[in-house]
Amino acid sequence: MLNMLGISAGIAVAAYGEARFDAFGVMLQLVTITAEATRLVLIQILLTGATPPPAPAPAQADRDVEMGLLGGESSASRPVMKPQPGS
Secondary structure, rough: OHHHHHHHHHHHHHHHHOOOHHHHHHHHHHHHHHHHHHHHHHHHHHHOOOOOOOOOOOHHHHHHHHHHHOOOOOOOOOOOOOOOOOO
């Protein structure tokens, strides 16, 4: 019976809050839901042992930056063109 009173009190508080809409409260709820979703995603990543993609080697990254500054393309991003048979 005591737990029924607790549930009834919670419902009464929730109903009272519904009658007085506050945009700031809605914004806080959206922020907390976003934070909770982010926390759950990060916990899932930690539990499954997912690893981020490997970082490029420093020499390759430097060459890519230099080529980008000069307006060229990286050797890694440019496909190798093979001649078509019969052309």
